[in-house]
Amino acid sequence: MTEDLLDVGNAIVTEAITPNKTGKVRLMGLLWCASCSSNQGLQVGESVKVI
DSSP states (O other): OOTTOOOOEEEEEEEOBBTTBOEEEEETTEEEEEOOSSSOOBOTTOEEEEO
């Protein structure tokens, strides 16, 4: 990743995100499709950093 990426803030996972499948996160009251840059999965309720 490059240093010029915009740090948007933290979101809460609302639909699990797996290594090869997008999920959903809630950021600033809105739902967004999301993916993870690592091979780890993210579970519902986890707080994640959005960039």
